[in-house]
Amino acid sequence: MSAPPVPPASATVRVPAGTTAGAAVREAGLPANGPEAVVVVRDPDGRLRDLAWAPEADVDVEAVPADSEDGRSVIRHSAAHVLAQAVQQLHPEAKLGIGPPIRDGFYYDFDVATPFTPDDLKKLESAMKKIIKAGQRFSRRRFADKDEARKELADEPYKLELIDLKGPEEDVVEIDASGELTIYDNVHAHTGETVWSDLCRGPHLPTTRYIPAFSLTRTAAAYWRGDEKNPQLQRIYGTAWESQEALDAYLERVAEAERRDHRRLGAELDLFSFPDQIGSGLAVFHPKGGIVRKELEDYSRRRHEQAGYEFVNTPHITKGQLFRTSGHLEWYEEGMYPGMILDEERDADGNVRKPGQDYYLKPMNCPMHNLIFDARGRSYRELPLRLFEFGTVYRYEKSGVVHGLTRARGFTQDDAHIYCTEEQMEGEIASLLQFVLELLRDYGLDDFYLELSTRNPEKSIGSDEAWERATNVLRKVAEETGLHLVDDPGGAAFYAPKISVQAKDAIGRTWQMSTIQVDLMLPDRFDLEYTASDGSRKRPVMIHRALFGSIERFFAVLLEHYAGAFPAWLAPVQVVGIPVTDDQREYVEQVAATLRERGVRVEVDSGDDRMQKKIRTHTLQKVPFMLVVGARDVEAGAVSFRFRDGTQVNGVPVADAVAAVQAWIGRRDNTSPTAESFTAAH
Incomplete structure (x- = not known):
């Protein structure tokens, strides 16, 4: 666990009236050169002042060194x-x-x-x-x-x-x-x-x-x-x-x-592209990228099933009235694709017999999930009701903001909405946050802090009391995790405060990952109710949660985190068989067939390139396991392993090699295999 950088403690300096801050700093013997040199001071009101500033009355200031933010x-x-x-x-x-x-x-x-x-x-x-x-x-x-x-x-x-x-x-x-x-x-x-x-x-x-x-x-x-x-x-x-x-x-x-830029790696590794013929911010995933994406989704589905989520599916387009009810057309229209007028009917003379209706590509899944909740009467016995969808949404980001997969115009959210009672709310958020953190760790991210985004009074709906209740429970649950918590005043969406999980990648950059919002507003707007144990009708609490944020963005984060060298369980090609000569080709194909029977993604490079060039090619393609087979390997019924870092393990019996690869992939080891780690593991 880690937190955002904390500024170093600054020395306090007394500046007499009429004396410059610089003179007081020198008198205090503080550094005048080097990384710790004092460059400005902070007055009691929190304002930064030049060292030439001279106060009218005696005052204590903080010395601000060059190596602080x-x-x-x-x-x-x-x-x-x-x-x-x-x-x-x-x-x-x-x-x-x-x-x-x-x-x-x-x-x-x-x-x-x-x-x-x-x-x-x-x-x-x-x-x-x-x-x-x-x-x-x-x-x-x-x-x-x-x-x-x-x-x-x-x-x-x-x-x-x-x-x-x-x-x-x-x-x-x-x-x-x-x-x-x-x-x-x-x-x-x-x-x-x-x-x-x-x-x-x-x-x-x-x-x-x-x-x-x-x-x-x-x-x-x-x-x-x-x-x-x-x-x-x-x-x-x-x-x-x-x-x-x-x-x-x-x-x-x-x-x-720059070396890890997902856009560059996406092209080099043949994972995805952004064809001009489709439009800005709209990606297509190639077969190898599709494999990684499918693995991300499949594992997430299994974990959600184990956690009691129910899968739903909703369309990509809807009548505009749905987003008027939710408030998105009032508060978020600039981020939506323009509406389209459909279903107009005219008679033979061209007169409008039935006026058209406006339809919009959905920017959010939550309004449709509310309709699923409201499709029939609900009892307290059904709550918490956890609905989950890989729902594709469309947001009209400005051209200067679009950035590869991390800021796209069309993307798929791993979107969940949990409906619960007020009494269940705190426990549900706590278990939800724990679920989120555990799942992110499963994908190899484990350095987190939390950010609490609170209400912007000018850009929000609902009562102060409802916002305070929702914010307080989020703060309480966040503090109980023991993770560092940072406030983001005014950063909430118009309908709910949120906790966001900020994760650091392999080179120390921070990415916003999962978000959890406690919503007491949209259940009112959609008139959602459940029957309580005493027979009364009550509003559910609605919790919004996106674990990845979006599949595309999470894909990009992991691609950069691993510098393209995905863990073996996620790698599009897990094993490449490399015969030294054509004489070993049939043997390598047999080993590959055995691996495929065990569910391993394997290819055989039987091209005309020399062995060393093949090894270089597949190393650059970030393949975790290369099986190099020469005449001695065939004679011994073995294979030799070559790893991404250039290390090698020779003469491993085929049965042992297949079992070792299968075991490594099966335990979802997020480290890149090397001769040392592979030998230790099997």
Whole structure:
């Protein structure tokens, strides 16, 4: 088990009135260089302040080091300013957009005549290094009013727009929480001359020398303020860190993530594709991908049957009224494919005899499951009623959001809805969460924390009391698991709070997996009832649960987690037989036939390539077991094993080899077999 990174404890420093925070930090003997160098401080109100800030009264502040999340954000935002300065040095005509820090990096948007090229990035990096080496000082300056700011920034149209935005609640607004409109000057270290300036609320590093390591990574087109109605700008992305070592480690993580990218692996391993003829975000699974998907689904089905779920099936399309009742057309219409008008009837003269009705592709399965519950009277004796479906849904994600299998427009949810009494609710959620965690572990994910998403009052239905009851029971059950629990204020769907299981993969990335929602709203909207033990009619509690999230997304997560080398029980090809020469072909085919009789997915490579090339080919295809057979193996009635990591076990009798492979697959071992582990296991 693990939790999100916890920021290191920060030193508390007393800053006397009229003294700069930087002077107080130096007096306290805190680091001024290296990864632990103090770069800003946090005041008692939680605001980050420049080291040049001097309070009007004595105050205790927290020193923020470079290697903290806040410290890195300040480094990255300062690097964005240096980037913008370099761009305007090399391209004086460029107009400035915004340059915020983002997770693991920063970007800056520019209005330029032509897009930036990789060669431009190299030149900009060189210019940035010169600015950093010069040690220019970041100096905060306050405008007297907006008119003064407009006058100084008259040649920067996007900055003029920002000046007129109201409030600090918008990320791009340059007015800080105190209502001040400020600009940061980059001041020459020796002459004191202002070299360059940018409208900004800060804070910033003391000087550019506090940017120890950075890299520009890529360019992209981006609409101003994310609105397609606005001009398209050119965005440069970069990353900056507290040390060269931290930057190198990050770049290696990025490279490893690229090597594991499920879209690349999907093509290399012939698992799935996204044909243009079908449409964006709509995948087709090839035979090998279909095998993996089927294994994922089949094992999940068996576990659900054992846990008392009942399988249902619902159509892909429905009349619009169903989603008016559920509230999806009111709260979620932008995420749905447009409706279609069907079933209109006209007479011979073309007059409408029967008006058409609107139909929608379903974005959710829950409304249809409610209709199944409501198809007949229900008794308390039937509860909890656990309905389960692999239900394909369709959501119209914007083109810029679609990303392979992890953000698709058509996908299949392993969707369950549990109907229970209020008295059963807590126990059902607890057992459900345990079921979810156990099943994820079965697939090889075992590093979790939980996130609790609570109500957004402006985007929700139902009473405060109902939301509080549902949220409290989720929090109680989550805390009792012993897993770290993180709050996600306002992140709930419009109808219910939720717990989401966040799982870490093999390279430390966090993925949202299973979700559990306690819904006291939709049973009301659908007028669902059951007969209680005293004969009265009561509302059931409805619990929504998607274990994988979607089959497609879970497939992608596992593909990246295992870097394409699926565990043997999931691998599309579990064994490849490789005869050294044609003389061993018949023998290998006989071994393969024996394995197939035991349910093993096996192929024989009897092609013309040399043995070493065959081994390389199937190693690249991530086959867990390669049976290499030469003349000595045939003579001994044996086979030789070759594994993904290049290790080998020779001369294993055929009966032992078949039993060992079958046993390895049967126990669903999620590790990749090696000579050492295979020998130890059998």
